[in-house]
Amino acid sequence: MIERFKNIFIGLERAHGVTKVGHSNGNGTKVQGKSFIKRDTVTDELWQNHLQGVESLGIIPINDDNQCQWGCIDIDSYAGFDHKKLVNKIKSLDLPLVVCRSKSGGAHVFLFTDNYVTAKLMQDKLTQIKAVLGYSGSEVFPKQTELKSEDDTGNFLNLPYFNGDGTTRYAFNNLGEAVNLESFFWAV
Numbered sequence: 001m002i003e004r005f006k007n008i009f010i011g012l013e014r015a016h017g018v019t020k021v022g023h024s025n026g027n028g029t030k031v032q033g034k035s036f037i038k039r040d041t042v043t044d045e046l047w048q049n050h051l052q053g054v055e056s057l058g059i060i061p062i063n064d065d066n067q068c069q070w071g072c073i074d075i076d077s078y079a080g081f082d083h084k085k086l087v088n089k090i091k092s093l094d095l096p097l098v099v100c101r102s103k104s105g106g107a108h109v110f111l112f113t114d115n116y117v118t119a120k121l122m123q124d125k126l127t128q129i130k131a132v133l134g135y136s137g138s139e140v141f142p143k144q145t146e147l148k149s150e151d152d153t154g155n156f157l158n159l160p161y162f163n164g165d166g167t168t169r170y171a172f173n174n175l176g177e178a179v180n181l182e183s184f185f186w187a188v
Contacts, residue, residue, distance in 0.1 A: 001051065001181070002044060002047045002048050002051065004185055005047060005051060005181075005185075006044070006047050008070070008112065008185075008188050009059050009070060009159055010059075010070075011042075011060045011062065011063060011068065011070075012042075012059070012060035012061075012062060012063050012064065012147075012153060012154060013042050013063070014039065014041060014042075014153075015039045015040070015060060015156075016038055016040070016042045016057060016058055016059060016060065017035060017036070017037055017057070017058020017059070017155075017157070018037075018055065018057075019034070019035040019056050019058060019103075019158055020033050020034045020035075035058070035156075037153050037156065042057075050162055051161060051162075051163075052163065052164065053162060053163030053164065053166065056103075056158055056159075056162045057159055058156030058157060058158045058159065059156055060142070060153055060156045060157075061119070061157065062119040062142040062144055062146075062147060063116075064150075065116070066118060066119050066145065066146040066147060067116040067117060068113075068117065068122050068142055069112065069114075069116055070110055070111065070112045070122075071110070071111050071123065071125070071126045071140060071141055071142060072108050072109060072110050072111070072140065072157050073107075073108070073109040073129065073130045073133070073135060073138050073139075074106070074108055074138055074139040074140070074141065074157065075106050075107040075109065075135050075138050076106050076138065076139075077106050079105075081105055081106055083101060083107060083172050083176060084172070084175075084176025085176075086099055086107055087099050087172050087173075087174065087176040089134075090109075090133070093133075095129060097111055097129070098110045098171055098184075098187050098188060099171065099172045100160040100169060100170060100171045100172070101168060101169055101170055101178070102158070102169065103162070103168065103169055105168075108157065108160065109129075109130075109133070110188075111126060112188050120146075123143075123145055126140040141155065142154060142155070161184065164181055165180045165181055170184070171183070171184040171187055
């Protein structure tokens with residue numbers, strides 16, 4: 001299971017993101033926490049800890065060759081966000097996207113590729129897609145089109161399925177229903 005998850009979210013391997021999550025006050029605002037980049041190799045133990053709910057893992061989608069196999073539109077809308085409505089819009093437009101609930105209740109809209117593409121191409125496509133979906137003000141990942149040096153790490157995105165099937169960061173199927181990790185694998 002770890003290998004499958006790791007292969008879907010492959011990214012920069014010399015650094016990763018860590019977020020120590022605070023608690024929501026329930027008013028529909030972003031869950032606060034402390035986030036930082038750790039300049040260590042992304043190990044199987046980190047992937048396992050993420051899926052087991054020990055420590056959240058953030059992956060930087062751009063690699064040292066300035067390429068990626070996934071990207072994300074980060075929709076920061078929290079109070080009562082209608083994931084099913086977004087899934088239906090994506091379905092009506094026949095876009096190859098997977099919607100996940102973010103840690104704060106917004107949406108992470110993922111685009112996956114079979115092969116590596118340039119980070120610039122991924123960023124350009126996601127920028128077009130977010131406008132079509134009506135979320136042109138949303139951030140896209142990868143945020144960088146290139147890493148400027150071997151010290152540059154880029155920005156990370158917190159991954160779904162923290163704590164496996166016991167998560168609040170799950171994907172939705174094409175009916176707008178929450179799905180477990182195994183069903184997520186089939187959607188990608």
